[in-house]
Amino acid sequence: MTKMRALVLEKQHELTLRDIELPMDVGPGMVKIKLHTVGVCGSDVHYYTHGRIGPFVVNEPMVLGHEAAGTVVEVGAGVTGLKVGDRVCMEPGVPDPNSRASRLGMYNIDPAVTFWATPPIHGVLTPYVVHPANYTFKLPDNVSFAEGAMVEPFAVGMQAATKARITPGDTAIVMGAGPIGTMVALAALAGGCARVIITDLAQPKLDIAARYQGIIPVNIKAQNLVDEVNRLTDNWGADVVFE
Template identity: 65%
Template sequence: MKSLVLERKDELSLRDFPIEKDEEVLGPRDVRIKLHTVGICGSDVHYYTHGRIGPFVVEAPMILGHEASGTVIETGSEVTTLKEGDRVCMEPGIPDPNSKATRLGMYNVDPAVRFWATPPVHGILRPTCVHPEAFTFKLPDAVSFAEAAMVEPLAVGVHAATKAKIKPGDIAVVLGAGPIGLVTALSALAGGCARVYVSDLSDKKLQIAQSLSPAIIAVNAAKETVGERVKADTDGWGADVLFEATGSPKAAAQIFEPLAPGGCVVLIGGQSEPISYDAGAAMVREARVENIFRYAHVFPRCVAMLASGAIDVKPLITRTFDFDESVKAFEIAASAPPADVKMQIELPQ
Protein backbone atom coordinates (compact mmCIF):
# COMPACT_ATOMS: atom_id res chain seq x y z
CA MET A 1 0.00 0.00 0.00
CA LYS A 2 1.12 3.58 -0.62
CA SER A 3 3.11 4.69 2.44
CA LEU A 4 5.55 7.35 3.62
CA VAL A 5 8.81 5.43 3.81
CA LEU A 6 12.06 6.48 5.44
CA GLU A 7 14.46 4.75 3.08
CA ARG A 8 17.51 5.79 5.06
CA LYS A 9 18.79 8.89 6.86
CA ASP A 10 17.77 12.06 4.95
CA GLU A 11 15.79 10.14 2.32
CA LEU A 12 12.00 9.84 2.25
CA SER A 13 9.68 8.51 -0.44
CA LEU A 14 5.96 8.11 -0.90
CA ARG A 15 5.61 4.76 -2.59
CA ASP A 16 3.85 1.44 -2.66
CA PHE A 17 5.29 -0.57 0.21
CA PRO A 18 4.76 -4.27 0.87
CA ILE A 19 3.29 -4.82 4.35
CA GLU A 20 4.18 -8.17 5.89
CA LYS A 21 1.22 -10.54 5.94
CA ASP A 22 1.33 -11.06 9.71
CA GLU A 23 0.85 -7.32 10.18
CA GLU A 24 -2.33 -7.38 8.09
CA VAL A 25 -3.94 -10.51 9.58
CA LEU A 26 -7.01 -9.56 11.61
CA GLY A 27 -6.96 -11.48 14.89
CA PRO A 28 -10.12 -12.19 16.89
CA ARG A 29 -9.50 -9.22 19.21
CA ASP A 30 -8.17 -6.83 16.55
CA VAL A 31 -9.74 -4.11 14.47
CA ARG A 32 -8.82 -2.86 11.01
CA ILE A 33 -8.63 0.92 10.82
CA LYS A 34 -8.72 3.31 7.89
CA LEU A 35 -6.31 6.10 8.85
CA HIS A 36 -7.56 9.67 8.72
CA THR A 37 -5.06 12.02 10.44
CA VAL A 38 -1.45 11.42 11.48
CA GLY A 39 0.67 13.91 13.41
CA ILE A 40 4.35 14.53 12.70
CA CYS A 41 6.26 13.84 15.91
CA GLY A 42 9.73 15.04 16.82
CA SER A 43 10.86 11.42 16.96
CA ASP A 44 9.72 10.87 13.35
CA VAL A 45 11.71 13.92 12.30
CA HIS A 46 14.73 12.77 14.32
CA TYR A 47 14.73 9.38 12.57
CA TYR A 48 14.56 11.27 9.27
CA THR A 49 17.43 13.64 10.05
CA HIS A 50 19.65 11.33 12.16
CA GLY A 51 18.68 7.77 11.25
CA ARG A 52 18.52 6.73 14.88
CA ILE A 53 17.35 7.59 18.39
CA GLY A 54 19.67 6.11 21.00
CA PRO A 55 19.77 2.33 20.51
CA PHE A 56 16.97 2.36 17.90
CA VAL A 57 18.65 2.48 14.49
CA VAL A 58 16.97 2.57 11.07
CA GLU A 59 18.66 -0.32 9.27
CA ALA A 60 15.95 -0.97 6.65
CA PRO A 61 13.17 1.08 5.01
CA MET A 62 10.57 1.98 7.64
CA ILE A 63 7.12 3.60 7.49
CA LEU A 64 6.90 6.66 9.74
CA GLY A 65 4.09 7.97 11.94
CA HIS A 66 2.54 7.03 15.28
CA GLU A 67 0.12 9.84 16.30
CA ALA A 68 -3.09 8.77 14.65
CA SER A 69 -6.86 8.71 14.33
CA GLY A 70 -9.12 6.88 11.93
CA THR A 71 -12.26 4.82 11.39
CA VAL A 72 -12.87 1.15 12.15
CA ILE A 73 -13.62 -0.72 8.90
CA GLU A 74 -13.50 -4.32 10.16
CA THR A 75 -13.61 -6.08 13.53
CA GLY A 76 -12.33 -9.43 14.79
CA SER A 77 -14.75 -12.12 15.90
CA GLU A 78 -14.25 -11.44 19.64
CA VAL A 79 -14.30 -7.62 19.56
CA THR A 80 -17.10 -6.26 21.79
CA THR A 81 -16.40 -2.55 22.40
CA LEU A 82 -15.97 -1.33 18.82
CA LYS A 83 -17.88 -1.69 15.57
CA GLU A 84 -17.49 -0.73 11.91
CA GLY A 85 -17.82 3.02 11.45
CA ASP A 86 -16.55 3.96 14.91
CA ARG A 87 -14.15 6.90 14.93
CA VAL A 88 -11.07 6.04 17.01
CA CYS A 89 -7.59 6.98 18.15
CA MET A 90 -4.92 4.41 18.81
CA GLU A 91 -2.25 3.95 21.46
CA PRO A 92 0.84 3.05 19.39
CA GLY A 93 2.71 0.77 21.81
CA ILE A 94 1.70 -2.87 22.12
CA PRO A 95 3.34 -4.67 25.07
CA ASP A 96 3.74 -8.36 25.76
CA PRO A 97 0.68 -9.11 27.94
CA ASN A 98 2.65 -11.76 29.85
CA SER A 99 5.69 -9.64 30.69
CA LYS A 100 6.42 -8.73 34.31
CA ALA A 101 6.26 -5.00 33.51
CA THR A 102 2.80 -5.38 31.97
CA ARG A 103 1.51 -7.48 34.85
CA LEU A 104 2.74 -4.81 37.26
CA GLY A 105 0.83 -2.15 35.29
CA MET A 106 3.96 -0.55 33.79
CA TYR A 107 3.38 -1.82 30.26
CA ASN A 108 5.10 1.22 28.74
CA VAL A 109 8.49 0.05 30.06
CA ASP A 110 8.05 -3.53 28.87
CA PRO A 111 11.30 -4.25 26.95
CA ALA A 112 9.28 -6.21 24.40
CA VAL A 113 6.82 -3.41 23.59
CA ARG A 114 6.25 -2.94 19.85
CA PHE A 115 5.87 0.79 19.17
CA TRP A 116 4.85 2.22 15.81
CA ALA A 117 7.67 3.84 13.82
CA THR A 118 10.37 2.57 16.16
CA PRO A 119 12.80 0.26 14.30
CA PRO A 120 12.06 -2.38 13.20
CA VAL A 121 8.31 -1.73 13.68
CA HIS A 122 6.53 0.18 10.91
CA GLY A 123 4.43 3.27 11.57
CA ILE A 124 1.05 4.20 10.17
CA LEU A 125 1.50 6.86 7.49
CA ARG A 126 -0.37 4.45 5.21
CA PRO A 127 -4.03 3.85 4.30
CA THR A 128 -4.92 1.12 6.84
CA CYS A 129 -3.58 -0.78 9.82
CA VAL A 130 -4.57 -3.61 12.15
CA HIS A 131 -4.52 -2.85 15.88
CA PRO A 132 -5.65 -4.54 19.12
CA GLU A 133 -9.07 -3.56 20.43
CA ALA A 134 -7.51 -3.01 23.88
CA PHE A 135 -5.35 -0.15 22.55
CA THR A 136 -8.01 1.44 20.32
CA PHE A 137 -10.33 4.08 21.81
CA LYS A 138 -13.69 5.25 20.52
CA LEU A 139 -14.05 9.00 20.03
CA PRO A 140 -17.01 11.04 21.29
CA ASP A 141 -18.74 13.15 18.63
CA ALA A 142 -17.22 16.29 20.15
CA VAL A 143 -13.64 15.18 19.35
CA SER A 144 -12.44 15.70 15.77
CA PHE A 145 -9.98 13.47 13.93
CA ALA A 146 -7.36 16.23 14.20
CA GLU A 147 -7.82 16.53 17.96
CA ALA A 148 -7.80 12.74 18.28
CA ALA A 149 -4.41 12.56 16.56
CA MET A 150 -3.18 14.86 19.35
CA VAL A 151 -4.12 12.34 22.05
CA GLU A 152 -0.77 10.58 21.72
CA PRO A 153 1.39 13.63 22.52
CA LEU A 154 -1.17 14.82 25.07
CA ALA A 155 -0.81 11.45 26.81
CA VAL A 156 2.84 12.31 27.51
CA GLY A 157 1.83 15.53 29.26
CA VAL A 158 -0.95 13.86 31.25
CA HIS A 159 1.38 11.04 32.30
CA ALA A 160 3.97 13.62 33.40
CA ALA A 161 1.40 15.61 35.37
CA THR A 162 0.20 12.40 37.01
CA LYS A 163 3.74 11.43 38.03
CA ALA A 164 4.24 14.94 39.48
CA LYS A 165 1.29 14.40 41.89
CA ILE A 166 0.09 17.96 41.32
CA LYS A 167 -2.03 19.55 44.04
CA PRO A 168 -4.62 22.30 43.46
CA GLY A 169 -2.89 25.67 43.53
CA ASP A 170 0.61 24.40 42.70
CA ILE A 171 3.00 26.58 40.71
CA ALA A 172 4.68 24.79 37.79
CA VAL A 173 7.49 25.46 35.35
CA VAL A 174 7.72 23.87 31.92
CA LEU A 175 11.06 24.11 30.14
CA GLY A 176 10.36 24.02 26.41
CA ALA A 177 7.42 25.33 24.36
CA GLY A 178 7.39 22.62 21.73
CA PRO A 179 4.40 20.28 21.32
CA ILE A 180 5.27 18.20 24.39
CA GLY A 181 6.01 21.23 26.54
CA LEU A 182 2.69 22.85 25.64
CA VAL A 183 0.56 19.75 26.19
CA THR A 184 2.37 19.37 29.52
CA ALA A 185 1.47 22.94 30.45
CA LEU A 186 -2.17 22.24 29.58
CA SER A 187 -2.06 19.00 31.57
CA ALA A 188 -0.57 20.77 34.58
CA LEU A 189 -3.40 23.31 34.53
CA ALA A 190 -5.99 20.57 34.15
CA GLY A 191 -4.37 18.83 37.13
CA GLY A 192 -4.91 21.88 39.32
CA CYS A 193 -1.92 24.21 38.91
CA ALA A 194 -2.69 27.85 39.58
CA ARG A 195 0.08 29.12 37.29
CA VAL A 196 2.44 27.56 34.77
CA TYR A 197 5.61 29.31 33.62
CA VAL A 198 6.68 28.19 30.14
CA SER A 199 10.27 28.91 29.14
CA ASP A 200 11.66 28.82 25.60
CA LEU A 201 13.90 30.74 23.18
CA SER A 202 11.23 31.22 20.49
CA ASP A 203 8.96 34.25 20.85
CA LYS A 204 6.52 32.72 18.34
CA LYS A 205 6.09 29.56 20.40
CA LEU A 206 5.84 31.57 23.61
CA GLN A 207 3.06 33.66 22.05
CA ILE A 208 1.16 30.44 21.32
CA ALA A 209 1.81 29.24 24.88
CA GLN A 210 0.47 32.46 26.39
CA SER A 211 -2.62 32.34 24.16
CA LEU A 212 -3.63 28.97 25.62
CA SER A 213 -4.58 30.29 29.07
CA PRO A 214 -4.28 33.42 31.20
CA ALA A 215 -2.65 31.15 33.79
CA ILE A 216 0.33 30.49 31.47
CA ILE A 217 3.23 32.93 31.82
CA ALA A 218 5.77 32.98 29.00
CA VAL A 219 9.46 33.46 29.79
CA ASN A 220 12.00 34.00 27.02
CA ALA A 221 15.11 32.20 28.28
CA ALA A 222 17.32 34.42 26.12
CA LYS A 223 16.14 37.52 27.96
CA GLU A 224 15.55 36.40 31.54
CA THR A 225 16.20 33.41 33.77
CA VAL A 226 13.08 31.42 34.57
CA GLY A 227 14.42 30.67 38.06
CA GLU A 228 14.81 34.37 38.88
CA ARG A 229 11.37 35.18 37.45
CA VAL A 230 9.64 32.43 39.44
CA LYS A 231 11.39 33.31 42.67
CA ALA A 232 10.55 36.99 42.20
CA ASP A 233 6.88 36.06 41.79
CA THR A 234 6.84 33.65 44.76
CA ASP A 235 8.68 35.71 47.38
CA GLY A 236 11.82 33.65 46.82
CA TRP A 237 10.15 30.27 47.44
CA GLY A 238 10.10 28.78 43.93
CA ALA A 239 7.92 26.40 41.91
CA ASP A 240 6.29 23.27 43.28
CA VAL A 241 6.80 21.31 40.08
CA LEU A 242 9.23 21.57 37.16
CA PHE A 243 8.86 19.70 33.87
CA GLU A 244 11.94 19.40 31.65
CA ALA A 245 10.63 19.11 28.08
CA THR A 246 13.47 20.45 25.96
CA GLY A 247 15.83 17.51 25.63
CA SER A 248 18.60 20.10 25.94
CA PRO A 249 21.55 19.27 28.25
CA LYS A 250 21.98 22.99 29.00
CA ALA A 251 18.36 23.31 30.13
CA ALA A 252 18.46 20.03 32.05
CA ALA A 253 21.49 21.23 34.03
CA GLN A 254 19.33 24.00 35.53
CA ILE A 255 16.29 21.99 36.62
CA PHE A 256 16.65 22.70 40.35
CA GLU A 257 17.17 26.46 40.16
CA PRO A 258 13.46 27.42 40.01
CA LEU A 259 12.37 24.59 42.33
CA ALA A 260 10.95 25.15 45.80
CA PRO A 261 12.00 23.01 48.79
CA GLY A 262 10.16 19.71 48.65
CA GLY A 263 9.38 20.27 44.99
CA CYS A 264 9.24 17.71 42.18
CA VAL A 265 11.12 17.56 38.89
CA VAL A 266 9.73 15.44 36.04
CA LEU A 267 12.19 14.67 33.24
CA ILE A 268 10.33 14.33 29.93
CA GLY A 269 12.73 15.40 27.19
CA GLY A 270 14.89 12.61 25.87
CA GLN A 271 18.63 13.16 26.31
CA SER A 272 20.98 11.58 23.82
CA GLU A 273 23.95 11.84 26.19
CA PRO A 274 24.44 11.84 29.99
CA ILE A 275 23.54 15.20 31.51
CA SER A 276 24.92 17.31 34.34
CA TYR A 277 22.98 16.67 37.56
CA ASP A 278 23.44 18.93 40.59
CA ALA A 279 23.00 16.42 43.42
CA GLY A 280 23.69 19.10 46.04
CA ALA A 281 20.93 21.36 44.73
CA ALA A 282 18.55 18.41 44.75
CA MET A 283 19.58 17.40 48.25
CA VAL A 284 19.11 20.74 50.00
CA ARG A 285 15.60 20.94 48.54
CA GLU A 286 14.78 17.28 49.26
CA ALA A 287 13.64 17.32 45.64
CA ARG A 288 11.67 14.41 44.24
CA VAL A 289 12.80 13.47 40.72
CA GLU A 290 10.57 11.47 38.38
CA ASN A 291 11.26 10.12 34.91
CA ILE A 292 8.69 9.20 32.30
CA PHE A 293 8.90 6.96 29.28
CA ARG A 294 5.96 7.55 26.95
CA TYR A 295 2.81 6.90 29.05
CA ALA A 296 0.50 4.28 30.49
CA HIS A 297 -3.23 4.15 31.30
CA VAL A 298 -3.98 7.73 30.22
CA PHE A 299 -5.53 7.59 26.72
CA PRO A 300 -9.14 7.39 28.02
CA ARG A 301 -8.46 10.34 30.34
CA CYS A 302 -7.11 12.40 27.43
CA VAL A 303 -10.12 11.63 25.23
CA ALA A 304 -12.48 12.54 28.08
CA MET A 305 -10.73 15.89 28.69
CA LEU A 306 -10.83 16.80 25.01
CA ALA A 307 -14.51 15.90 24.83
CA SER A 308 -15.41 18.00 27.90
CA GLY A 309 -13.28 20.98 26.90
CA ALA A 310 -11.07 20.65 29.98
CA ILE A 311 -8.13 20.69 27.56
CA ASP A 312 -8.15 22.37 24.12
CA VAL A 313 -5.39 21.25 21.75
CA LYS A 314 -6.77 22.91 18.62
CA PRO A 315 -4.49 26.00 18.91
CA LEU A 316 -1.45 23.68 18.81
CA ILE A 317 -2.32 22.33 15.35
CA THR A 318 -0.63 24.94 13.20
CA ARG A 319 -0.42 23.28 9.77
CA THR A 320 -2.12 20.42 7.90
CA PHE A 321 -0.87 18.67 4.74
CA ASP A 322 -2.44 16.25 2.29
CA PHE A 323 -0.97 12.74 2.22
CA ASP A 324 0.57 13.42 -1.21
CA GLU A 325 2.52 16.27 0.41
CA SER A 326 4.03 14.05 3.12
CA VAL A 327 7.66 14.36 1.96
CA LYS A 328 7.32 18.14 1.76
CA ALA A 329 5.68 18.17 5.20
CA PHE A 330 8.65 16.36 6.74
CA GLU A 331 11.14 18.64 5.01
CA ILE A 332 9.34 21.64 6.50
CA ALA A 333 9.11 20.00 9.92
CA ALA A 334 12.84 19.26 9.85
CA SER A 335 13.56 22.95 9.30
CA ALA A 336 11.83 23.65 12.67
CA PRO A 337 9.75 26.72 11.70
CA PRO A 338 9.46 28.90 14.82
CA ALA A 339 5.74 29.58 14.31
CA ASP A 340 4.74 25.92 14.06
CA VAL A 341 3.90 23.62 16.94
CA LYS A 342 2.14 20.52 15.55
CA MET A 343 1.94 19.61 11.87
CA GLN A 344 -0.46 16.92 10.73
CA ILE A 345 -1.06 14.88 7.60
CA GLU A 346 -4.55 13.93 6.37
CA LEU A 347 -4.95 10.73 4.38
CA PRO A 348 -7.44 10.34 1.50
CA GLN A 349 -10.89 9.15 2.58
Protein backbone atom coordinates in the same frame (compact mmCIF):
# COMPACT_ATOMS: atom_id res chain seq x y z
CA MET B 1 0.33 -8.71 3.19
CA THR B 2 -1.20 -5.88 1.18
CA LYS B 3 0.53 -3.29 -0.97
CA MET B 4 -0.41 0.29 -0.18
CA ARG B 5 1.00 3.79 -0.49
CA ALA B 6 3.00 4.97 2.53
CA LEU B 7 5.61 7.51 3.57
CA VAL B 8 8.75 5.39 3.76
CA LEU B 9 12.05 6.33 5.35
CA GLU B 10 14.34 4.44 2.99
CA LYS B 11 17.45 5.39 4.95
CA GLN B 12 18.87 8.43 6.72
CA HIS B 13 17.96 11.62 4.80
CA GLU B 14 15.87 9.76 2.20
CA LEU B 15 12.05 9.73 2.22
CA THR B 16 9.78 8.38 -0.52
CA LEU B 17 6.03 8.13 -1.00
CA ARG B 18 5.59 4.69 -2.53
CA ASP B 19 3.80 1.35 -2.36
CA ILE B 20 5.00 -1.07 0.29
CA GLU B 21 3.70 -4.40 1.55
CA LEU B 22 2.15 -4.21 5.01
CA PRO B 23 0.19 -6.75 7.12
CA MET B 24 -3.57 -6.21 6.75
CA ASP B 25 -5.12 -9.45 8.03
CA VAL B 26 -7.84 -8.66 10.58
CA GLY B 27 -7.50 -11.52 13.06
CA PRO B 28 -9.37 -12.14 16.30
CA GLY B 29 -9.29 -9.16 18.64
CA MET B 30 -8.08 -6.83 15.90
CA VAL B 31 -9.63 -3.88 14.06
CA LYS B 32 -8.83 -2.30 10.72
CA ILE B 33 -8.72 1.49 10.76
CA LYS B 34 -8.81 3.98 7.91
CA LEU B 35 -6.33 6.66 8.94
CA HIS B 36 -7.50 10.27 8.90
CA THR B 37 -4.81 12.23 10.77
CA VAL B 38 -1.25 11.28 11.70
CA GLY B 39 1.06 13.61 13.60
CA VAL B 40 4.76 14.02 12.90
CA CYS B 41 6.69 13.39 16.11
CA GLY B 42 10.18 14.53 17.02
CA SER B 43 11.21 10.88 16.82
CA ASP B 44 10.09 10.72 13.17
CA VAL B 45 12.26 13.74 12.42
CA HIS B 46 15.14 12.27 14.44
CA TYR B 47 15.07 8.99 12.49
CA TYR B 48 15.17 11.03 9.28
CA THR B 49 18.04 13.28 10.37
CA HIS B 50 20.11 10.77 12.36
CA GLY B 51 18.97 7.35 11.16
CA ARG B 52 18.72 6.05 14.70
CA ILE B 53 17.58 6.76 18.25
CA GLY B 54 19.87 5.01 20.72
CA PRO B 55 19.88 1.28 19.96
CA PHE B 56 17.03 1.60 17.41
CA VAL B 57 18.65 1.88 14.00
CA VAL B 58 16.99 2.25 10.59
CA ASN B 59 18.69 -0.65 8.81
CA GLU B 60 15.92 -1.16 6.26
CA PRO B 61 12.98 0.87 4.88
CA MET B 62 10.47 1.85 7.56
CA VAL B 63 7.09 3.61 7.42
CA LEU B 64 7.03 6.61 9.75
CA GLY B 65 4.25 7.95 12.02
CA HIS B 66 2.77 6.84 15.35
CA GLU B 67 0.36 9.58 16.50
CA ALA B 68 -2.86 8.67 14.76
CA ALA B 69 -6.63 8.80 14.56
CA GLY B 70 -9.11 7.37 12.08
CA THR B 71 -12.28 5.36 11.52
CA VAL B 72 -12.88 1.65 12.11
CA VAL B 73 -13.72 -0.09 8.82
CA GLU B 74 -13.54 -3.75 9.89
CA VAL B 75 -13.58 -5.67 13.18
CA GLY B 76 -12.18 -9.10 13.93
CA ALA B 77 -13.76 -11.95 15.82
CA GLY B 78 -14.33 -11.34 19.51
CA VAL B 79 -14.27 -7.55 19.32
CA THR B 80 -17.23 -6.16 21.26
CA GLY B 81 -16.26 -2.61 22.27
CA LEU B 82 -15.85 -1.19 18.77
CA LYS B 83 -17.86 -1.27 15.56
CA VAL B 84 -17.48 -0.18 11.95
CA GLY B 85 -17.82 3.60 11.73
CA ASP B 86 -16.39 4.39 15.16
CA ARG B 87 -13.94 7.29 15.22
CA VAL B 88 -10.88 6.21 17.18
CA CYS B 89 -7.35 6.97 18.28
CA MET B 90 -4.76 4.29 18.85
CA GLU B 91 -2.08 3.57 21.41
CA PRO B 92 1.11 3.11 19.35
CA GLY B 93 2.87 0.76 21.76
CA VAL B 94 1.58 -2.78 22.26
CA PRO B 95 3.20 -4.67 25.16
CA ASP B 96 3.59 -8.34 25.91
CA PRO B 97 0.54 -8.96 28.15
CA ASN B 98 2.44 -11.66 30.03
CA SER B 99 5.50 -9.57 30.85
CA ARG B 100 6.32 -8.65 34.42
CA ALA B 101 5.70 -4.96 33.68
CA SER B 102 2.26 -5.70 32.24
CA ARG B 103 1.31 -7.93 35.15
CA LEU B 104 2.32 -5.15 37.55
CA GLY B 105 0.09 -2.72 35.67
CA MET B 106 3.01 -0.80 34.16
CA TYR B 107 2.75 -2.06 30.60
CA ASN B 108 4.03 1.28 29.27
CA ILE B 109 7.56 0.32 30.40
CA ASP B 110 7.47 -3.24 29.05
CA PRO B 111 10.86 -3.79 27.36
CA ALA B 112 9.17 -6.09 24.85
CA VAL B 113 6.75 -3.41 23.60
CA THR B 114 6.27 -3.15 19.83
CA PHE B 115 5.97 0.53 18.99
CA TRP B 116 4.92 2.03 15.66
CA ALA B 117 7.73 3.63 13.64
CA THR B 118 10.43 2.20 15.89
CA PRO B 119 12.78 -0.08 13.92
CA PRO B 120 11.91 -2.66 12.74
CA ILE B 121 8.19 -1.90 13.32
CA HIS B 122 6.41 0.08 10.59
CA GLY B 123 4.45 3.21 11.48
CA VAL B 124 1.08 4.46 10.22
CA LEU B 125 1.62 7.18 7.63
CA THR B 126 -0.49 4.87 5.48
CA PRO B 127 -4.14 4.70 4.33
CA TYR B 128 -5.00 1.81 6.69
CA VAL B 129 -3.64 -0.05 9.69
CA VAL B 130 -4.64 -3.18 11.60
CA HIS B 131 -4.34 -2.82 15.38
CA PRO B 132 -5.45 -4.64 18.56
CA ALA B 133 -8.89 -3.48 19.67
CA ASN B 134 -7.64 -3.36 23.27
CA TYR B 135 -5.30 -0.52 22.32
CA THR B 136 -7.84 1.35 20.18
CA PHE B 137 -10.07 3.94 21.82
CA LYS B 138 -13.33 5.50 20.67
CA LEU B 139 -13.28 9.28 20.36
CA PRO B 140 -16.16 11.36 21.78
CA ASP B 141 -18.14 13.26 19.14
CA ASN B 142 -16.71 16.58 20.34
CA VAL B 143 -13.09 15.45 19.81
CA SER B 144 -11.71 15.98 16.30
CA PHE B 145 -9.41 13.59 14.45
CA ALA B 146 -6.58 16.08 14.90
CA GLU B 147 -7.19 16.21 18.65
CA GLY B 148 -7.41 12.40 18.66
CA ALA B 149 -3.98 12.17 17.06
CA MET B 150 -2.66 14.37 19.88
CA VAL B 151 -3.88 11.99 22.59
CA GLU B 152 -0.60 10.06 22.52
CA PRO B 153 1.63 13.11 23.16
CA PHE B 154 -0.90 14.39 25.70
CA ALA B 155 -0.52 11.07 27.54
CA VAL B 156 3.15 12.00 28.02
CA GLY B 157 2.02 15.17 29.76
CA MET B 158 -0.50 13.28 31.88
CA GLN B 159 2.16 10.77 32.97
CA ALA B 160 4.52 13.59 33.92
CA ALA B 161 1.83 15.47 35.86
CA THR B 162 0.79 12.30 37.68
CA LYS B 163 4.36 11.45 38.67
CA ALA B 164 4.89 15.02 39.94
CA ARG B 165 2.20 14.59 42.64
CA ILE B 166 0.85 18.09 42.12
CA THR B 167 -0.94 19.78 45.00
CA PRO B 168 -3.87 22.10 44.11
CA GLY B 169 -2.64 25.65 43.78
CA ASP B 170 0.96 24.76 42.89
CA THR B 171 3.05 26.89 40.56
CA ALA B 172 4.90 24.82 37.95
CA ILE B 173 7.68 25.57 35.51
CA VAL B 174 7.86 23.75 32.18
CA MET B 175 11.18 24.19 30.42
CA GLY B 176 10.52 23.84 26.69
CA ALA B 177 7.40 25.03 24.84
CA GLY B 178 7.29 22.52 22.01
CA PRO B 179 4.29 20.21 21.59
CA ILE B 180 5.30 17.97 24.51
CA GLY B 181 6.06 20.93 26.76
CA THR B 182 2.69 22.46 25.99
CA MET B 183 0.98 19.11 26.67
CA VAL B 184 2.81 18.89 30.03
CA ALA B 185 1.70 22.43 30.89
CA LEU B 186 -1.94 21.66 30.09
CA ALA B 187 -1.78 18.41 32.07
CA ALA B 188 -0.25 20.24 35.03
CA LEU B 189 -3.11 22.73 34.99
CA ALA B 190 -5.63 19.90 34.76
CA GLY B 191 -3.84 18.20 37.66
CA GLY B 192 -4.34 21.17 39.96
CA CYS B 193 -1.63 23.73 39.24
CA ALA B 194 -2.87 27.29 39.55
CA ARG B 195 -0.45 28.45 36.86
CA VAL B 196 2.39 27.20 34.72
CA ILE B 197 5.40 29.26 33.71
CA ILE B 198 6.66 27.92 30.38
CA THR B 199 10.09 28.79 28.98
CA ASP B 200 11.70 28.65 25.55
CA LEU B 201 14.04 30.45 23.17
CA ALA B 202 11.52 30.40 20.30
CA GLN B 203 8.88 33.10 20.59
CA PRO B 204 6.38 31.46 18.15
CA LYS B 205 6.20 28.40 20.40
CA LEU B 206 5.65 30.57 23.45
CA ASP B 207 2.91 32.47 21.63
CA ILE B 208 1.04 29.20 20.99
CA ALA B 209 1.38 28.04 24.62
CA ALA B 210 0.27 31.45 25.91
CA ARG B 211 -3.13 31.07 24.21
CA TYR B 212 -4.15 28.80 27.08
CA GLN B 213 -5.42 30.37 30.30
CA GLY B 214 -3.03 29.77 33.18
CA ILE B 215 0.14 29.46 31.07
CA ILE B 216 2.66 32.29 31.44
CA PRO B 217 5.38 32.44 28.75
CA VAL B 218 8.98 33.45 29.48
CA ASN B 219 11.43 33.91 26.62
CA ILE B 220 14.78 33.23 28.28
CA LYS B 221 16.62 35.14 25.58
CA ALA B 222 14.93 38.32 26.74
CA GLN B 223 13.99 37.62 30.38
CA ASN B 224 15.74 36.15 33.41
CA LEU B 225 13.76 33.11 34.52
CA VAL B 226 14.73 33.31 38.20
CA ASP B 227 13.71 36.96 38.33
CA GLU B 228 10.39 36.23 36.65
CA VAL B 229 9.62 33.32 38.97
CA ASN B 230 10.47 35.39 42.02
CA ARG B 231 8.31 38.26 40.77
CA LEU B 232 5.33 36.01 40.09
CA THR B 233 5.60 34.07 43.38
CA ASP B 234 6.64 36.87 45.77
CA ASN B 235 10.09 35.24 46.03
CA TRP B 236 8.63 31.89 47.11
CA GLY B 237 9.65 30.01 43.97
CA ALA B 238 8.05 27.23 41.98
CA ASP B 239 6.64 24.05 43.49
CA VAL B 240 7.19 21.72 40.54
CA VAL B 241 9.64 21.86 37.62
CA PHE B 242 9.32 19.83 34.39
CA GLU B 243 12.29 19.70 32.03
